[in-house]
Amino acid sequence: MSDSEPTSVKDILIEMKTLSEICVDLAFASLLYSDKLVARQVLVLEEKIDSLYRNLLDRLSVSIKSLNQAEELRIYYIIGEANNLISDSAADMASLVLMDINIEDEIKLVQQHMDQLVDLVELKESSPLCGASELTADLHDLIGIDVAAIIRPTEGLLMDYDEIMKSGDFLIFRGPLESVNQFIELANGNIESVERAREIIITNEGSHKKEKLKYHQDLLVTMKESAELVVDLAYLYALEDLPEVKTLIIQTEDKVDKLQFEIIQEVLRLYKQDLIGEKTLLAYLRMADSFEEIADAAIKIAFDVTMRHKPYAILEEVVDDSSESLDSFTVTKDSPYVGLSVKEAEQTDDFFQILAVMKKGKYFFFPKDEEKINVGDSLLIKEYSSPEDE
Secondary structure, three states: OOOOOOOOHHHHHHHHHHHHHHHHHHHHHHHHHOOHHHHHHHHHHHHHHHHHHHHHHHHHHHHOOOHHHHHHHHHHHHHHHHHHHHHHHHHHHHHHHHOOOOOOHHHHHHHHHOOOEEEEEEOOOOOOOOOOOHHHHOHHHHHOOEEEEEEEOOOEEEOOOOOOOOOOOEEEEEEOHHHHHHHHHHHOOOOOOHHHHHHHHHHHOOOOOOOOOOHHHHHHHHHHHHHHHHHHHHHHHHHHOOHHHHHHHHHHHHHHHHHHHHHHHHHHHHHHOOOOOHHHHHHHHHHHHHHHHHHHHHHHHHHHHHOOOOOOHHHHHHHHHOOEEEEEEEOOOOOOOOOOEHHHHHOOOOOOEEEEEEEOOEEEEOOOOOOEOOOOOEEEEEEEOOHHHO
16 A cells, blocks of 8 residues: 555544554654654645544545435444544644654653553664565564655655565564564664574563652553553444443543543652653653543444444454454454463563453453463453554
């Protein structure tokens, strides 16, 4: 998929959902690293989403032949609007970096506590990835990295898994922290092969201890994860209309609102005591505001959609075909995950993120790494699509 826009409502929505998710994580990364290159790409993607949204509105408008059809199509207006709002919030975060709002190194510790990171790197001529695609390099299965998109200066945005990577490409990619670090080394030509990167990841596994987060850092991580969880649950509820999911959405969105208030209180206290600088204060306030706006956008998807007609075949395809999707399953006695910890299960070749473990009918969200998985547990997971899924 090149920079030319998709021509169907389904493909437009898939691309909007994928890009809005990328935008949020890239904007967060740009603030963590004070990286103007990443921040500029967030704004490029946000403009792309704006264009997709206009395209969506045009196509839906010419499709409406009656009031009943307008009601049926309203769902797609709502999803488009919500994803546009999410990307706008991400752009607001990234714009701080372009205004030279650099923050202290202490916030960079936050990255150690994220299950998945999204970053951007330029592919060097000396990299072994040149001339390969994500599929042929086997990046997902070997090191848990997904190349979500390629920005090629001469062609624009490319999103096909079989796209050949070239020197000078900017790769937008996702993966666990150690995998992200080694992928950057691969892209820079400092590691000779993907297989060697895998060996380094396995060798380093468990060797880096996470530094304990300060209260305000922990609040930020929890708020980001909670806002993204509301988005995931919103799509799940829009498809399946489950009462327990509705309750979780309301509770989690309320939690996001409370976390925003707590972050504001805490960083203002730290600033008044000269424990953080003015620019870091502004960054925290902007991030907290953006994550709250993202949660609000998710509420539109969840509750505006489900009061309309069902089933939504296109919506199901949008969720299934985008770069992130939710799934759930019960752990049977034959499951490969029995007896593993949450972290061990996430690091299998499936490379998913466990959002919640349900034990005895009760969900435990964001379980600890050492939490054991037992027969009869239900896992709510976020899957990151790989070439094999296509």
